[in-house]
Amino acid sequence: MRFNTEKPYNKLPEILPNEKYWHLLSIYEQANKANRALAELKGRLSAIPNPKIFINTLSLQEARNSSSIENIFTTNDKLFRAFTADSKADPHTKEVLRYGKALTDAFDIIKQNRKFSIKLIEKIYRNIKDKEDGIRDSLVYIGNGHKKTYTPPCCRNIIVKKLNNWISVANSKSDKIDPLIKMAILHYQFEAIHPFEDGNGRAGRVVNVLLLFAYGLLDDPVLYLSKYINEHKSEYYRLLLEVTKSENWEKWLLYMLRAVEETSKYTLKKVLNIMELFEETKEKMQKDAHEIYRFELLEILFSQVYCKYSILIESGIVSSRNTASKYLNKLEEIGILEREKIGKEFVFKNIALYELLKDG
Structure with missing residues (x-):
């Protein structure tokens, strides 16, 4: 030594x-x-x-x-x-x-x-x-x-x-x-x-x-x-x-x-899995929520697991809480998001992305 x-x-x-x-x-x-x-x-x-x-x-x-x-x-x-x-x-x-x-x-x-x-x-x-x-x-x-x-x-x-x-x-x-x-x-x-x-x-x-x-x-x-x-x-x-x-x-x-x-x-495997899920979610939104589909909205849903009204407003995708609520509620309705209450606010979890990442 x-x-x-x-x-x-x-x-x-x-x-x-x-x-x-x-x-x-x-x-x-x-x-x-x-x-x-x-x-x-x-x-x-x-x-x-x-x-x-x-x-x-x-x-x-x-x-x-x-x-x-x-x-x-x-x-x-x-x-x-x-x-x-x-x-x-x-x-x-x-x-x-x-x-x-x-x-x-x-x-x-x-x-x-x-x-x-x-x-x-x-x-x-x-x-x-x-x-x-x-x-x-x-x-x-x-x-x-x-x-x-x-x-x-x-x-x-x-x-x-x-x-x-x-x-x-x-x-x-x-x-x-x-x-x-x-x-x-x-x-x-x-x-x-x-x-x-x-x-x-x-x-x-x-x-x-x-x-x-x-x-x-x-x-x-x-x-x-x-x-x-x-x-x-x-x-x-x-x-x-x-x-x-x-x-x-x-x-x-x-x-x-x-x-x-x-x-x-x-x-790399994780990235490819996320990209596959990204494309599947894109197709589902275009089919079941075509009236609110925007590529920028899809990107936000994958930039973090949980989303909330203020994120959509701050990103410029929507201009009001009512519209943000309409978008996220629709995505909840078709099974992409799941609403949860944390403290005093509601957040919306990207269900499939969470399952993909939950074990690291």
């Missing part, structure tokens, strides 16, 4: 690691599989007229899975309801919603210039934790109970130096390393730096999605990358620590590349 678990690991090496750790046939073979799966997902999404309709529903799934890794649990139903309705949500659901906001806000920023900065990373953390502080200036440790397994670098000046190195590598343009391998290396380094008192894992997983966009691998934040990590959580933490202990990069990189491959395939 090259470090003392009881002391801040201020000698954490700067990145990138020596090429010998990732110039391996096993890694390149898995990287090719992951790149092909991700490219197919990106290609299918780009062929859809308005892929933005997926962002709310799919980014909320990433938010829920990433939060579950940190033992912050909510159900999809609670999440979808809280996203639409004005009623009070429980603390865990609120945390997941904040993660979703952190992801979409950061994605809007990174789209402007594809550049990372400490300011952006701190914004992600503040959105997740609903706090105003930033880079920590205090000691933290990772472990179970009284046993420390790792003490990250400390304090603020050292953390900032290491983050600046991270940012320099993240923003660099190089053909020498596959971008998915680079993303996996950067994720390890971010977690090892552990720049905040709390929320580092979630912030790091938001950054993963941003890196995929910055490197041209994905156009929208729809990949369920945290689903794989959540399902293989103990391996995730064990392999992170193995890199620190013994520079076991091969197993870590293979793990992350498999995560990209499997979640790309899973997300």
Whole structure:
């Protein structure tokens, strides 16, 4: 072991690691599989007229899975309801919603210039934790109970130096390393730096999605990358620590590349299922509710699981509550929507979309 678990690991090496750790046939073979799966997902999404309709529903799934890794649990139903309705949500659901906001806000920023900065990373953390502080200036440790397994670098000046190195590598343009391998290396380094008192894992997983966009691998934040990590959580933490202990990069990189491959395939299947349902709903509306059918209305029904009167009015589809009520009541009548009362307001659930997404 090259470090003392009881002391801040201020000698954490700067990145990138020596090429010998990732110039391996096993890694390149898995990287090719992951790149092909991700490219197919990106290609299918780009062929859809308005892929933005997926962002709310799919980014909320990433938010829920990433939060579950940190033992912050909510159900999809609670999440979808809280996203639409004005009623009070429980603390865990609120945390997941904040993660979703952190992801979409950061994605809007990174789209402007594809550049990372400490300011952006701190914004992600503040959105997740609903706090105003930033880079920590205090000691933290990772472990179970009284046993420390790792003490990250400390304090603020050292953390900032290491983050600046991270940012320099993240923003660099190089053909020498596959971008998915680079993303996996950067994720390890971010977690090892552990720049905040709390929320580092979630912030790091938001950054993963941003890196995929910055490197041209994905156009929208729809990949369920945290689903794989959540399902293989103990391996995730064990392999992170193995890199620190013994520079076991091969197993870590293979793990992350498999995560990209499997979640790309899973997300693609989910997208195709949603698109099939979209077309079925379109046909049903044109047949059974032709008098209110508008493509923009159909898009709204799929942009989030629950809809309400104000959403139709704010979108400009209708100009009054009476007309909004007429539209949603008709869709309820033909079996597309189901009315529910949340607090003091009525919302309308897209029944089939909910069934498709309820298990994540």
